[in-house]
Amino acid sequence: MTEQSTEPRPTLEAVAARAGVSRATVSRVVNGGDGVREPLVERVRRAVEELGYVPNQAARSLVTRRHDAVAVVIAEPETRVFADPFFALQLRGISKELTAHDSQLVLLLTEGRDDHARVARYLAGGHVDGALVFSLHLDDPLPGLIRGVPTVYGGRPGWRDGSRGAVYVDSDNRGGAREAVRHLVGLGRRRVAHITGALDQTSAVDRLDGYRDVMVDADPGLTVESDFTLGGGERAMRELLDRCPDLDAVFAANDLTAAGALRVLRERGRRVPQDVAVVGFDDMLPFTEQADPPLTTVRQDIEEMGRLMARLLLRGLERTGAASARAGEDVAEAPSSVVLPTTLVRRASA
Amino acid sequence: MTEQSTEPRPTLEAVAARAGVSRATVSRVVNGGDGVREPLVERVRRAVEELGYVPNQAARSLVTRRHDAVAVVIAEPETRVFADPFFALQLRGISKELTAHDSQLVLLLTEGRDDHARVARYLAGGHVDGALVFSLHLDDPLPGLIRGVPTVYGGRPGWRDGSRGAVYVDSDNRGGAREAVRHLVGLGRRRVAHITGALDQTSAVDRLDGYRDVMVDADPGLTVESDFTLGGGERAMRELLDRCPDLDAVFAANDLTAAGALRVLRERGRRVPQDVAVVGFDDMLPFTEQADPPLTTVRQDIEEMGRLMARLLLRGLERTGAASARAGEDVAEAPSSVVLPTTLVRRASA
DNA sequence: CGCCCGCTCGGGAGCGCTCTCAACGACCGG
DNA sequence: CCGGTCGTTGAGAGCGCTCCCGAGCGGGCG
Structure with missing residues (x-):
């Protein structure tokens, strides 16, 4: 392991001595240089450079009460x-x-x-x-x-x-969910199911609300609670297919869940999107693009x-x-x- | 936004006053309490508790030169x-x-x-x-x-x-790679290809070395450089199949690359593992378990x-x-x- | 019984910095 | 030509803490 160098780091005092000014002036220069005449600024800058001075953040925080x-x-x-x-x-x-x-x-x-x-x-x-x-x-x-x-x-x-x-x-979880479901409805789907996320998270609740906003009179059996995971998506999809074999679309609370759903749909011989259309949420790349078929989803700008x-x-x-x-x-x-x-x-x- | 409370935080001094001892004693108690008699320790502890004292890290670092x-x-x-x-x-x-x-x-x-x-x-x-x-x-x-x-x-x-x-x-990248390739050879595979990672990273180089350790006389055409990505894996797999249609196994530098390879193999009608066996690296869960077929891979304990x-x-x-x-x-x-x-x-x- | 040592504790210096305040010129208007 | 003002600089206090050192006090041992 690279060892700590033992030579002490230069202080404000040292820079001041070298530049032939007071500590206060050096401090001013280091913190922007307002109210210091140009030649002095220059001299201090040079001294800082030569000594490799770096302010001690601890000392600074102690008085400013800021920590950056x-x-x-x-x-x-x-x-x-x-x-x-x-x-x-x-x-x-x-x-x-x-x-x-x-x-x-x-x-x-x-x-x-x-x-x-x-x-x-x-x-x-x-x-x-x-x-x-x-x-x-x-x-x-x-x-x-x-x-x-x-x-x-x-x-x-x-x-x-x-x-x-x-x-x-x-993110506008509710609005995004609404758009997703409206898209499915616009495709002519009538039996649109929803696999929720973990409902102890507001994002999952909001997406469920968005779904309900559009599917006002939907069969409650078309909604099944899940947990945002791939395995959870699989389980939920199986339950949905057993319960409502006539469903023609699924809005999954996120892409991982949608992936689970896709897998089960394939397993059960349903074609996507012909038999069942699927929409996810997040646009988790590159997964969504690479999925089979590539996943329609609601994008949020995480960064x-x-x-x-x-x-x-x-x-x-x-x-x-x-x-x-x-x-x-x-x-x-x-x-x-x-x-x-x-x-x-x-x-x-x- | 929750506002900053303006009431000043208690200092060592304040605790000392409350406990009726000196700053030094409080400091000793706060830092472990060695060399302070029990009744005093107790009194100081109570004062700390009552005032909700938390040491000022900046002040401490200033003198100790440690930052934790x-x-x-x-x-x-x-x-x-x-x-x-x-x-x-x-x-x-x-x-x-x-x-x-x-x-x-x-x-x-x-x-x-x-x-x-x-x-x-x-x-x-x-x-x-x-x-x-x-x-x-x-x-x-x-x-x-x-x-x-x-x-x-x-x-x-x-x-x-x-x-x-x-x-x-x-991780023992080289050893892991060796084990993976030996496993493939042990399965009777003779035309074992390798899709490398990005070779400006030592992990990729080491895995390639491990592959070479086992496949000493391998056809150089069986090795193709890639970049640890899914898309890269796809490209590499296509190139390999074009170049060496008779290959019967692939060791991919990581799981993502293996995923790309799997996709292309399916696309080209090769059965995994019957026609071509595939091994990845990382054991990136849950992906490896959920892949189709579930991926044999080299696990490293990242955490x-x-x-x-x-x-x-x-x-x-x-x-x-x-x-x-x-x-x-x-x-x-x-x-x-x-x-x-x-x-x-x-x-x-x- | 006296001395010395060790254990506790408090006093005080000082870590490196910022910031207030006062000193000092220079400069301007009257 | 003088008082006032502004801009520039330095001196010094003090942020909250640790740690060195010395005072005080028992207790053990000669």
């Missing part, structure tokens, strides 16, 4: 998270946005219940400026434990009392969701910290939740 | 990373181990070349105690830029000069790799920082690289 770091909390009791590229893409979007604002990403993965306390303590400890939280489940205790830390949620939190002012970024979450949080932080805002300047609005549109991607399965 | 944080660097010029659960699982292993040692995980994703400098600067800035680096590509400039930060690599770094003492954790990387790094840090080690106590060995075994998982495809 944001926690990303992924409460993840199940392994499903890692079965699709959802979080990876989201992280990527978040990372991009944070990097652009010189903020670091502190990743907090939880393992079971006890861990929630740990995460809450960490957040309360003021190590980070804010938090981005993926609250997957309706009964997740975490949101209740987070106090005093600006937070943006990924996906609408499922609180009974109407998500009391929480800021979140979500953009991540980017937006970060942007919302950072904007909120700026606002709070903007004591220095000039009078007369518009104070930025408190950020509010955003619901991103979805688009139906038509391929061969419906 | 480790950077995870993912140099990721391609999107392949997010197509399989590789990094997610690795991260999970890392996270588990770090959590157990009260360390935080700072995630650094890079976007293109300029970002390497940013990452290097951050690491040099002494924000973290060490780094875990996934150095995917042979020509990756990052390892050269990392100075003075204890580092453990994920996967053998591909330096020409023999990886000069770098500590890494890797364990992550955990091990973190453990190695932390052990190295302890060693360096263990100035307080009692004389006579064995000084821990400098950690050295670990190569994890792989196992062949036999399913239907070979």
Whole structure:
């Protein structure tokens, strides 16, 4: 392992001495250089360069109370998270946005219940400026434990009392589901079934609601609860076929579920899309394109969701910290939740 | 967005006042309580509890020069990373181990070349105690830029000069490949082809070497270069079939590539495994189990790799920082690289 | 009985930085 | 020509913590 170099890193003091100015001046230059005359700026810059000076973040945080770091909390009791590229893409979007604002990403993965306390303590400890939280489940205790830390949620939190002012970024799950089902109906399908996702997640609930919006008088037997997994999709599809052999379309809560459905349909000798049309949700590439037949699905821009979450949080932080805002300047609005549109991607399965 | 509470967080001083002791004593209790008599410990603990005191990490780091944080660097010029659960699982292993040692995980994703400098600067800035680096590509400039930060690599770094003492954790790619090919040979296959991974990654090179170890005199035409992707696997399989129509087995550098191969084989009317046996690499679940036919593949324990990387790094840090080690106590060995075994998982495809 | 040692505890310095405030010129208007 | 003002710089305090050192106090041993 590469060893830690023992030579001490240069301090502000050292740079000041070398440049022949005071610590305060060096500090000013390092932090943008406002109010320092050009020749001095130049001299300080050179000294910084020569000494390879890098500010000590700990010392800085100690006085500024800013950390230039944001926690990303992924409460993840199940392994499903890692079965699709959802979080990876989201992280990527978040990372991009944070990097652009010189903020670091502190990743907090939880393992079971006890861990929630740990995460809450960490957040309360003021190590980070804010938090981005993926609250997957309706009964997740975490949101209740987070106090005093600006937070943006990924996906609408499922609180009974109407998500009391929480800021979140979500896809238009309900609208997307509606579009998917309308598409199936537009194809002339009348017996449109729905395989739900795990109904302790708002995304699954919203997609189910979207389905119901269009299929107002649908046979309740055409809806079967599942869990967003491939195996779950298979099981659900078998149950549906047994119960309603005359169904002519399936709207699955996500692509993985749709994949399970496709497999069972083939197994039972139904042709897709001739006998049964299938629509998924997510547009999980390259899987959807490579499926047999290529899957018609509802696309959501996952990376953009991540980017937006970060942007919302950072904007909120700026606002709070903007004591220095000039009078007369518009104070930025408190950020509010955003619901991103979805688009139906038509391929061969419906 | 939940607003930042403005009431100031209690300091050591406040706890000391409440408990009627000095700052130093509170500090001792907070850091383990050695050398403080029981009744005092109790009183301090209660004061901490009542005030909800949480140590200010910035202040602490300022003097201790420890951060209890480790950077995870993912140099990721391609999107392949997010197509399989590789990094997610690795991260999970890392996270588990770090959590157990009260360390935080700072995630650094890079976007293109300029970002390497940013990452290097951050690491040099002494924000973290060490780094875990996934150095995917042979020509990756990052390892050269990392100075003075204890580092453990994920996967053998591909330096020409023999990886000069770098500590890494890797799977036994070569051995795993050998086992896979031997299995095919054991099945009576004589024309065993290999679809390589992206050969600018050591894992791909090592798997190719493993293949060659067994197929010493193989027709060079049976090896075709690819890139670890599904589409790449398809292309490679087509090329192979055109070139060597008589092949009776394929060892693909990973499961995704194998999936592409399976698809093309079906398309061309070859039965798997009767006409052509196929083995993959990774055991990427649930995909391998659900493939048609279920894929025989070489499993590597990705999560364990992550955990091990973190453990190695932390052990190295302890060693360096263990100035307080009692004389006579064995000084821990400098950690050295670990190569994890792989196992062949036999399913239907070979 | 006295001395010395070891265990507890508190005092205080200082980690590297930011930020306020005062000092100092230069410059402008009256 | 002088007072006021603004722009530029430096001095110094202090963020919350750790850790060194020395004071105080028993207790064991000679």
